[in-house]
Amino acid sequence: MKKLSLFLLAILFFACEEQDITNGLQPLPTQEVPLPITNSRIIPPGSNDPNLNANWNWEGSEWTVWFRNVSGTISNPNGIGSVNPFYDISAVSIFGNADPSQIDIRASDGWMLVARDFGTPTAAPRLPWIMLYNKYRGLLRVCVFKTSELSDSHQTLTLSFDSGGPTAESFIFTETQQLAYSEVGNQQWMVGEFNMQGYDPSIAQQARLQVVIHGVEETLTYQEGGITLTGVAQPKPKPLGVSNLFDMASYSSKLYDKLPDFGNSTFKNVVKDLRKPELLEAAGGFIKSFTGSGKYPTYNISLAGSISLTGTMTQTDPIGSFGVYLRTDANNSGQYKAINSIPWGVMNYTEAVKVYVEESYPCDDEDDYYCREEIDYYTKSGFFDNILTINPAIASNIVNTEVGWIISGPKRVNFMSINTFKNGTRVPVPHGYNVVGVAVRLTYRNGDVVYNRIPIRLI
Structure with a gap:
């Protein structure tokens, strides 16, 4: 009985000092992930580029956009691509069911044009975009036209201030980096909404927002193989009740926390996306051998068994990015900046x-x-x-x-x-x-x- 108690005690509260792993899982395919692709183009200040028109009316039912395709050719989309997404009947849950009386886009309701790049027949970005801001609600909307022929499941738009540059307190009521989700097909508009309610009376001249767009592809995966873990374990100096000695959940939790630290990156990537109960079920039969001695013993421990893992693999590919200065007087050298004076924050x-x-x-x-x-x-x-x-x-x-x-x-x-x-x-x-x-x-x-x-x- 004494040996059994020591056995369970060490299993419940071990901290491995050395680990070695033999992973029988087949290696998963890897793919080089490129850095975010810039979506910016230089628009010379004072030029006749229509995207610099601060009085352009965005409330119309059609937006004319031009984009640069993968071959470098300037194209103009047809059909759904030219429809203002707020009039799109497929976006019923967000944009007012295509009912003009309900569409939440009007200047009379506080919306303002921050900046846009819909391209021209002679110069265009890879992904046309527009940024609108509601001065009453502190809500920023970013619409990006998805032109890439991608097989993604959905897309994400991330908003943050430029790393290393000046920031404002615009995100004081939310996260310093915000993420928006969209699920659209090619030649359609991705729309992200962000909270910028934090008011800052002295926004730095060169403060700039950065938008990064990712395509996300999710696939189901199943892996199986053998696993062996060896190391040195020692119980923590903490009194235990009888009920704790036989609490298998505590043991499983400890083992689960250790597993992602073992092995190569392939094994880590498989494990990290699994739900904990799936792994706990597989971990139940790992114990192979256990020895120890001494007044304050350490234990040599060996864990082995078979494992089968079922989960979701997620691959994220950056497909574009662009930055926008918040102030109209920013030194932007033709890069994007607000073309209207925006009363940022609530x-x-x-x-x-x-x-x-x-x-x-x-x-x-x-x-x-x-x-x-x-x-x-x-x-x-x-x-x-x-x-x-x-x-x-x-x-x-x-x-x-x-x-x-x-x-x-x-x-x-x-x-x-x-x-x-x-x-x-x-x-x-x-x-x-x-x-x-x-x-x-x-x-x-x-x-x-x-x-x-x-x-x-x-x-």
Whole structure:
């Protein structure tokens, strides 16, 4: 029984110091992945290129585009390729079911033209594109015309600021790199939507957004073979209960975490895309031998068995990229930049909201079994002054600014006017819940609503 306990103990909590692996899996085919292909072309400032027309009307039902194909020839698509994607009946879930009264693209609803390159009959990009921004919602839309003859399952558009260059606080309410998903065929429009609600009053002159487009191909794969792992294991100095000794899930989890560290890149690529339960089932029969000795023993361990892996292989190919400067006065040397002065961002915050926490026991006896701890959340005078900043360029279009506490548990926020919120001193938190953030809701004259979350700092 003693040997069995030591056996299970080491299996549950081993940390291998040396590993060796014999992988019987057949090598998977590999393919050299090229760097992102630039999609930019130089448009001399002051030229007659129609793509520099800041007053061009994008609301029409057709967009005339020219693109450079793989042979270098300038082409003009036919049929669906010339249709404004917001009028495309196949995009019913996003663009208003091709109903002109519902299409969300109008300048009257806050949309502005940032930049575009639809090419010309004599000069064109590989992938024509347009960038629109909604000044009320802080929403950026990037439409890219897919001209490549690719067999991809779907596409991704990634938005970020240029690496190493100046940035703005446009992404403060989201990730520093955003990803949008599309699923279109060749000669159709990919459309990505991004959150740029963060307001920055002093955007650097050379701040530039970068868009990278990838084609993604997914295929199912099945691999089987043999595997042997050898190494040195030692139990962690931690007391165990009887139930933990026989917890096979803990053992399987430990082994799973180690597997991606062994072997060559082919094995890693197969393993990393699998769902954990699939691998855990295969790992159950690995134990082959186990020995150890000494007062504070280390154990020589050998694990062997057969393995079969079923999963999805994903291959991502970059098919284009381009950058756009945010300011009209950027030193761009003919590269893309905003051709209209865009009031970037909706709101921002200067710091986390300070919330004070006070614990109490109403019965004055912490050891009393019936004495329940109570937590009181409160704020100090002026706690919300100078924290919220709203872009002054759009402030006159806002008809209502509301703020409320976000409480763990309840699914809704009780919004109140910002003045009422500022005057409150005690946070109304039901027993057993916590304050987790501050919600801000802006309502515009046209009915648009913007919601954001400001973090708190418990003191």
